[in-house]
Amino acid sequence: MKAVLLDLDGTLLDTAPDIAAAANAMLAEQGLAPLPAAAVRDFIGSGIPKLVERCLQASGPPLACARLESALRSFATHYDRLNGRSSAPFPGAVAALERLRAAGLRLACVTNKASAFTLPLLERSGLAPYLDAVVTADQVGRRKPDPQPFLHGCRLLGASPAESVVIGDSANDAEGARAAGCPVLLVSYGYSEGRDVRTIDCDGVVDTLGEAAERILSFRAPAPR
Numbered sequence: 001m002k003a004v005l006l007d008l009d010g011t012l013l014d015t016a017p018d019i020a021a022a023a024n025a026m027l028a029e030q031g032l033a034p035l036p037a038a039a040v041r042d043f044i045g046s047g048i049p050k051l052v053e054r055c056l057q058a059s060g061p062p063l064a065c066a067r068l069e070s071a072l073r074s075f076a077t078h079y080d081r082l083n084g085r086s087s088a089p090f091p092g093a094v095a096a097l098e099r100l101r102a103a104g105l106r107l108a109c110v111t112n113k114a115s116a117f118t119l120p121l122l123e124r125s126g127l128a129p130y131l132d133a134v135v136t137a138d139q140v141g142r143r144k145p146d147p148q149p150f151l152h153g154c155r156l157l158g159a160s161p162a163e164s165v166v167i168g169d170s171a172n173d174a175e176g177a178r179a180a181g182c183p184v185l186l187v188s189y190g191y192s193e194g195r196d197v198r199t200i201d202c203d204g205v206v207d208t209l210g211e212a213a214e215r216i217l218s219f220r221a222p223a224p225r
Contacts, residue, residue, distance in 0.1 A: 001216055003159035004100055005135075005150055005182065007168035008111035008118065009044055010190030011209075012093055013125055016041040017086040022079035023055045029074045030067065032059040044191040045170045047112040047143050048075065083117050084124035090189065096209035097130040103217055106157040108133040110150055112143045112172070133157055144172040147180035154180070167212050171195060174202045185212050 009015045020037040027034055035058055043054040049068075052075050056063050100107060107130060111118055115136040122128040133156040135149050142148040154164045161181035166173055169190020177184035178201065185204045186197045197205055206212045 001105065001163055001165055001219065003106045003108065003154065003157040003164040004216065005108050005110045005153045005157075005164055005166045005177075007166075007170075007173050007190075008109050008113060008121075010169040010192075011167060011173075011187055012089060012109065012127060013087050013121070014090055015087040015121070016044060016191065018082045018084065019044060019051070019079065021086070022075055022082050023051070025078040025082075026052065026071055026075040027055060027059050030056070030060065030071055032056070035059055041191055042194040045112070045172055045193045047137055048072070048079075048114065048117075051075075079117060084121045087121065087125060089125060089127065090187075090209065092208045092210040094126070094130070096213040097127070099210075099213045100216065101130060105216070106132045106159065108135060108153040108157055110135040110144070110153045110166075112137045112149075114138045144168075145175035145179065147176050150176050150180040150182055154182070165216055167206075167209065169197065171200050174200045177202075185215065187212070 006012055020040040023040045024034040035055060043051045052071050053068060056071055109131050115138055118134060118136050133153060135153045137143045140149050140152050150166060154161050164182050166177035166182045166184040169187050170192045174184050174186060184202045185206055186200060186202045188197060188205050188207050
């Protein structure tokens with residue numbers, strides 16, 4: 001293994017509080033009822049347009065294109081204001097990144113979030129210095145589960161897909177990694193869009209990023225003589 005490609009929301013950072021707050025501010029502007037934070041959490045994973053669409057469908061009458069366009073602008077305004085305010089790395093995430101970097105692995109964040117939100121969030125959370133590259137959906141023009149974000153990440157890190165482990169939290173990560181030819185681990189605590197990650201085809205489910213680092217480094221180590 002030469003590289004690790006990490007999902008952002010639900011894997012590295014707990015961003016649900018800020019996303020839920022922005023979603024409910026958007027719903028209020030649309031004259032719709034707020035949603036429980038847990039409901040919004042289950043909508044995270046396929047990018048902001050899909051999240052906003054799901055919020056509108058869950059809170060209001062049948063979706064209209066005009067409402068979706070207005071809601072997307074509203075959400076972007078509120079999320080720009082709230083992005084990173086209550087988000088925090090999951091327990092053990094920073095220590096895991098430090099350990100992987102110390103072992104000589106190159107690290108990239110691969111996310112369906114737009115770069116306008118991703119880059120400030122990584123800076124505010126203190127994770128930016130640990131990453132050698134950041135791949136966003138708008139940068140590549142494709143969203144996970146399309147393999148292109150992962151393939152682009154591999155190219156940036158100078159590693160083949162077979163040498164690059166994906167760590168994510170959903171079927172989008174697992175399916176995209178499989179299509180790219182990367183091994184994949186899924187975390188049990190993330191945003192899996194309401195699906196049990198243990199039902200998703202992957203190479204292992206871990207409870208912490210520390211456990212993921214342990215598996216990767218153990219696999220990397222030479223066999224004892």
